[in-house]
Amino acid sequence: MGSDQRVVRCARVSFGRDEVIDAPRDKKLIRYLYAHRHASPFEHNIIAFSATKEDWLEILREINNPTVQIYYSGGYVWLNLRNLINAYELMPKELLEAVRDRFPTVWSVVESGGEISDEELEHILYTTDEEFVRKRKETSSGWVGLVDSLELGTDMDYYTFVVECPLFVARQWHRHRFGSYNEISRRYTSYGVRFYIPGVLRKQAKSNKQASLDEAIEEPFNSRIISMIVKVVDTSMELYESMTQVGVAKELARGILPQFMKTKYYWTVPRIALDNFITLRTHEGAQKEIREFAQAIKSMVGYKGTDKKNKL
Numbered sequence: 001m002g003s004d005q006r007v008v009r010c011a012r013v014s015f016g017r018d019e020v021i022d023a024p025r026d027k028k029l030i031r032y033l034y035a036h037r038h039a040s041p042f043e044h045n046i047i048a049f050s051a052t053k054e055d056w057l058e059i060l061r062e063i064n065n066p067t068v069q070i071y072y073s074g075g076y077v078w079l080n081l082r083n084l085i086n087a088y089e090l091m092p093k094e095l096l097e098a099v100r101d102r103f104p105t106v107w108s109v110v111e112s113g114g115e116i117s118d119e120e121l122e123h124i125l126y127t128t129d130e131e132f133v134r135k136r137k138e139t140s141s142g143w144v145g146l147v148d149s150l151e152l153g154t155d156m157d158y159y160t161f162v163v164e165c166p167l168f169v170a171r172q173w174h175r176h177r178f179g180s181y182n183e184i185s186r187r188y189t190s191y192g193v194r195f196y197i198p199g200v201l202r203k204q205a206k207s208n209k210q211a212s213l214d215e216a217i218e219e220p221f222n223s224r225i226i227s228m229i230v231k232v233v234d235t236s237m238e239l240y241e242s243m244t245q246v247g248v249a250k251e252l253a254r255g256i257l258p259q260f261m262k263t264k265y266y267w268t269v270p271r272i273a274l275d276n277f278i279t280l281r282t283h284e285g286a287q288k289e290i291r292e293f294a295q296a297i298k299s300m301v302g303y304k305g306t307d308k309k310n311k312l
């Protein structure tokens with residue numbers, strides 16, 4: 001699952017330019033990422049090949065690097081492109097041929113040790129994603145798009161999503177560690193800053209200190225406070241812009257932006273962790289905003305119950 005461009009998308013989301021395709025620059029970016037060991041964008045490409053459990057165990061026996069993560073599920077070995085690059089000498093030859101076809105630029109860069117010239121790069125094929133997102137759902141606080149999936153009916157089927165949501169939703173989401181993330185960096189860019197302004201202000205629940213009721217606070221407080229939120233957001237945005245205009249570093253200036261600010265990231269996740277996310281985050285105990293995202297994801301790719309294997 002994936003393409004050369006998937007690496008570039010997941011790298012360029014850092015500066016909010018993940019939708020741009022520019023093959024000559026993209027190829028150089030892949031070389032740069034590889035040469036400077038900016039490795040996480042490579043994790044959003046997933047490789048599965050059919051093998052026996054013995055084949056898999058043999059690979060694990062040979063690996064002399066505890067960071068390489070290779071899984072076995074449903075008669076397939078599963079790993080991402082970063083892990084494959086780190087363990088490619090242990091992979092079957094036919095698999096490497098298929099990888100070379102699927103990721104011609106990445107593979108040429110890897111084979112050259114990141115030393116490939118601009119001229120050589122020009123002649124290498126560059127593969128792109130067929131579309132930006134296959135499905136997209138809006139929620140009250142943002143949106144989620146299904147970028148790609150590799151479904152073989154196993155616990156380790158993989159999905160890549162692109163998400164735009166408020167910071168506090170992202171903080172909850174990123175606690176789901178089994179999977180890979182690449183996110184916009186407000187150290188790099190002041191581009192496209194957007195905010196979630198809630199339509200209604202839900203009441204604090206009394207029974208559960210973490211939760212809210214599906215009920216707005218009384219008027220006129222609801223409308224008045226929403227207008228005040230808009231004012232505070234506008235004022236903080238003005239201060240942010242004045243700071244960046246006089247040369248304050250973006251990494252510091254961003255401190256003034258409220259948690260209603262939206263962020264954007266790619267999330268590549270195996271089915272068993274995705275089902276776990278759906279179970280935990282569609283539950284009524286989860287915050288409404290993240291619940292809407294979990295429901296949107298469930299409606300796009302379903303829930304298969306694989307997380308029930310976990311006792312804890």
Ligand SMILES: Cc1cc2nc3c(=O)[nH]c(=O)nc-3n(C[C@H](O)[C@H](O)[C@H](O)COP(=O)(O)OP(=O)(O)OC[C@H]3O[C@@H](n4cnc5c(N)ncnc54)[C@H](O)[C@@H]3O)c2cc1C
Nearest residue numbers: 175176177178179210272273276280281285286287310312
């Ligand atoms: C309603 C709600 C309230 C929450 N409140 C808080 C809070 O107040 N503070 C807070 O910090 N977090 C909070 N969380 C986050 C929660 O503790 C989990 O971190 C989060 O839900 C991710 O779940 P997970 O670890 O199962 O998922 P993942 O990290 O995606 O892991 C998937 C699965 O992999 C396995 N796994 C992954 N990493 C490990 C590991 N290191 N060791 C063993 N097994 C592992 C487990 O089987 C796990 O279920 C809350 C979550 C919910 C849903």
